[in-house]
Amino acid sequence: MLVMTDGAADRSPRRPSRAGTGHRRSTGRDVAELAGVSQATVSLVFSGKTSGRVSAEVEERVRHAAAQLGYRPHASASTLRAGRARTVGLLVPDITNPFLGHVLRGAQRAGREHGVTVALIEPGSERNWQLTAMNALNAAAIDGMMLFAIEPPPSAAPTDLGPTVLVEAVAEGFPSVLLDVRQGTAAAVGYLLELGHRRIAHLGADLPPTTFKARASQWRRLLRRAGVDATEAPEVLAAFDLHAARGAAHQLLSMTPRPTALFCDDDLLAAGALMAAHDLRIPVPDQLSIMGFAGTLLSEAATPQLSTVLAPAEELGALGLRTLLQAMDGQATSPEPLPMTLVPRASTAPPRPPDR
Amino acid sequence: MLVMTDGAADRSPRRPSRAGTGHRRSTGRDVAELAGVSQATVSLVFSGKTSGRVSAEVEERVRHAAAQLGYRPHASASTLRAGRARTVGLLVPDITNPFLGHVLRGAQRAGREHGVTVALIEPGSERNWQLTAMNALNAAAIDGMMLFAIEPPPSAAPTDLGPTVLVEAVAEGFPSVLLDVRQGTAAAVGYLLELGHRRIAHLGADLPPTTFKARASQWRRLLRRAGVDATEAPEVLAAFDLHAARGAAHQLLSMTPRPTALFCDDDLLAAGALMAAHDLRIPVPDQLSIMGFAGTLLSEAATPQLSTVLAPAEELGALGLRTLLQAMDGQATSPEPLPMTLVPRASTAPPRPPDR
DNA sequence: CTGAAAGCGCTTACAG
DNA sequence: CTGAAAGCGCTTACAG
Numbered sequence: 224m225l226v227m228t229d230g231a232a233d234r235s236p237r238r239p240s241r242a243g244t245g246h247r248r249s250t251g252r253d254v255a256e257l258a259g260v261s262q263a264t265v266s267l268v269f270s271g272k273t274s275g276r277v278s279a280e281v282e283e284r285v286r287h288a289a290a291q292l293g294y295r296p297h298a299s300a301s302t303l304r305a306g307r308a309r310t311v312g313l314l315v316p317d318i319t320n321p322f323l324g325h326v327l328r329g330a331q332r333a334g335r336e337h338g339v340t341v342a343l344i345e346p347g348s349e350r351n352w353q354l355t356a357m358n359a360l361n362a363a364a365i366d367g368m369m370l371f372a373i374e375p376p377p378s379a380a381p382t383d384l385g386p387t388v389l390v391e392a393v394a395e396g397f398p399s400v401l402l403d404v405r406q407g408t409a410a411a412v413g414y415l416l417e418l419g420h421r422r423i424a425h426l427g428a429d430l431p432p433t434t435f436k437a438r439a440s441q442w443r444r445l446l447r448r449a450g451v452d453a454t455e456a457p458e459v460l461a462a463f464d465l466h467a468a469r470g471a472a473h474q475l476l477s478m479t480p481r482p483t484a485l486f487c488d489d490d491l492l493a494a495g496a497l498m499a500a501h502d503l504r505i506p507v508p509d510q511l512s513i514m515g516f517a518g519t520l521l522s523e524a525a526t527p528q529l530s531t532v533l534a535p536a537e538e539l540g541a542l543g544l545r546t547l548l549q550a551m552d553g554q555a556t557s558p559e560p561l562p563m564t565l566v567p568r569a570s571t572a573p574p575r576p577p578d579r
Numbered sequence: 580m581l582v583m584t585d586g587a588a589d590r591s592p593r594r595p596s597r598a599g600t601g602h603r604r605s606t607g608r609d610v611a612e613l614a615g616v617s618q619a620t621v622s623l624v625f626s627g628k629t630s631g632r633v634s635a636e637v638e639e640r641v642r643h644a645a646a647q648l649g650y651r652p653h654a655s656a657s658t659l660r661a662g663r664a665r666t667v668g669l670l671v672p673d674i675t676n677p678f679l680g681h682v683l684r685g686a687q688r689a690g691r692e693h694g695v696t697v698a699l700i701e702p703g704s705e706r707n708w709q710l711t712a713m714n715a716l717n718a719a720a721i722d723g724m725m726l727f728a729i730e731p732p733p734s735a736a737p738t739d740l741g742p743t744v745l746v747e748a749v750a751e752g753f754p755s756v757l758l759d760v761r762q763g764t765a766a767a768v769g770y771l772l773e774l775g776h777r778r779i780a781h782l783g784a785d786l787p788p789t790t791f792k793a794r795a796s797q798w799r800r801l802l803r804r805a806g807v808d809a810t811e812a813p814e815v816l817a818a819f820d821l822h823a824a825r826g827a828a829h830q831l832l833s834m835t836p837r838p839t840a841l842f843c844d845d846d847l848l849a850a851g852a853l854m855a856a857h858d859l860r861i862p863v864p865d866q867l868s869i870m871g872f873a874g875t876l877l878s879e880a881a882t883p884q885l886s887t888v889l890a891p892a893e894e895l896g897a898l899g900l901r902t903l904l905q906a907m908d909g910q911a912t913s914p915e916p917l918p919m920t921l922v923p924r925a926s927t928a929p930p931r932p933p934d935r
Numbered sequence: 936c937t938g939a940a941a942g943c944g945c946t947t948a949c950a951g
Numbered sequence: 952c953t954g955a956a957a958g959c960g961c962t963t964a965c966a967g
Contacts, residue, residue: 248717263939264937278937294717295718297719299719300959303656303962304962304963306962317680318680323680325675331701361650362652363604364654491876521876524850617953628947
């Protein structure tokens with residue numbers, strides 16, 4: 224049996240080493256020695272700045288030596304010297320949001336192409352996200368950040384925060400990356416209208432980001448244009464969780480005359496509405512159509528499967544990252560909003576004429 | 580309008596500065612100057628090593644000066660000098676797994692107490708997770724890692740990888756943090772038996788981690804002990820996604836005699852089973868009981884809501900982190916597995932006597 | 936095309 | 952209880 228001593232021998236003042244692993248990390252100097260070049264050349268090779276500086280033959284020698292030693296540049300040394308971390312933060316209000324995984328994945332994939340790492344940050348217990356963000360920025364742990372469905376307070380000027388891009392949120396002076404929620408809402412509500420529904424109620428999310436306001440106003444506009452009166456098409460807002468949505472849907476479904484369709488701000492809310500319909504023994508889609516929004520796993524897993532409007536989540540994350548990279552270069556421009564796709568499934572059908 | 584120039588003036592060779600923010604980050608030296616102490620004292624204050632080294636009065640002065648300047652220690656400088664990143668990696672096979680958000684949250688909260696950050700790493704496009712992990716470790720970006728539901732290949736010795744803890748996975752020589760899956764399975768299957776079911780089929784996940792094997796063997800053991808023959812209680816394995824689960828459940832539900840209950844390895848698989856029951860017009864729970872496993876959002880959002888066994892996800896993450904911290908100190912011990920909790924909901928009921 | 940050297944902002948053993 | 956100084960491993964302008 225091998226007993227790993229970590230003690231006396233390792234306590235030399237100037238030579239900190241990774242605990243427990245036994246072997247010392249190799250450095251650029253080690254690689255340089257083995258390859259017979261200077262340490263600067265090694266650095267050039269690993270930062271991809273060889274063109275016109277290092278010959279192909281020397282580069283090959285360096286890479287070979289590095290592979291032999293299992294060398295990777297020390298991220299912190301590089302950050303410290305170069306003044307950038309090549310890491311950006313993705314600040315989210317709730318890590319457990321099912322949509323998020325795909326946004327993060329898209330951002331990470333796009334980041335990988337540019338040598339940038341995406342760190343997921345949930346402000347959580349700290350007082351507020353702005354503090355968290357400033358801390359990360361001041362600690363030089365990140366070079367910039369994406370705020371997902373969080374709006375900066377009006378007091379926060381873009382220059383206070385360092386390079387920042389809003390994803391599914393809007394604020395004066397910040398570049399935004401958005402879904403085309405108006406078009407998505409038009410697709411969803413238009414589809415319900417085409418099926419023959421008129422009493423299309425709205426189960427909305429009671430959250431500040433404008434992405435939700437846009438759904439509401441567009442829904443209202445389309446119904447008005449179709450000649451549906453506001454009294455026929457009620458609206459209830461719910462907190463962004465299953466149980467609040469279930470309660471709000473109960474309200475909507477107790478109205479007389481009862482809505483024949485529910486347009487929900489998110490799949491999560493639609494899942495809550497499905498629970499309410501089940502509670503009240505209202506068959507879906509025979510007596511009630513339910514439309515989700517987002518196209519998460521939840522819309523597929525629901526019974527019946529939810530008709531929804533699919534958001535290109537990975538693309539949103541990737542576009543967010545690319546826009547942030549531009550903002551870090553001082554070129555902050557908001558790209559075109561990303562189109563959404565209607566996905567008709569089993570939770571929607573033409574309205575049935577009332578039985579009585 | 581303010582035009583932010585980033586150019587000439589900033590191009591001095593020795594003085595890299597954060598782009599676009601206008602103001603230079605303040606350093607420990609700035610704080611020291613303002614507080615009238617040495618830079619070393621500032622460092623002592625911020626690394627919490629003041630006791631018996633810095634007087635309360637001086638500490639207060641330093642903190643005040645730091646607050647005025649908005650100072651935060653430079654994370655990379657600290658990492659470089661101290662030889663540890665105070666960051667650990669959480670390696671996961673699939674970022675979008677709904678269970679994961681809670682595990683990560685638990686790990687992050689526990690980490691915060693120890694000044695440790697948890698970075699979420701999805702190996703994704705890279706060749707394999709081991710490469711990703713070694714890269715992160717070699718780049719000194721992380722000090723250790725948790726592998727969530729991933730088993731290291733038999734060839735990987737614990738010493739190759741640096742400090743590593745397995746979460747919901749087991750391998751020779753690595754400390755493991757586990758759910759008490761045997762107890763959870765006993766709760767689930769015991770509950771179905773008590774309801775009066777005998778033909779309890781198993782819809783299993785076709786994945787390597789032993790956590791799944793444990794469910795299968797425990798299910799089989801309990802049925803055998805209850806006198807239920809293997810032919811009465813069939814088993815089908817499915818890939819870990821909704822559609823595979825749906826297909827596998829179709830298989831189980833086409834058998835004669837049909838199982839009266841399905842014990843599923845995860846809520847996701849149970850949701851697929853629910854879809855299959857719906858496809859086949861088998862009412863749940865009247866003609867078929869379905870048990871999930873995990874207690875994710877999916878089990879709540881399903882219609883009917885899924886009876887399940889709740890895994891303490893946040894606690895699992897927190898315990899994983901604490902165990903990793905111990906492993907980094909050379910004290911690698913596997914804690915007791917975490918108990919799971921039966922949550923009876925609407926997808927289970929006593930079996931109905933066959934109609935014919 | 937390559938090398939020598941400065942210095943990023945910290946931490947820490949040591950001297951006082 | 953406090954300060955001066957070394958050095959972690961890089962990147963980069965400059966000299967050759």
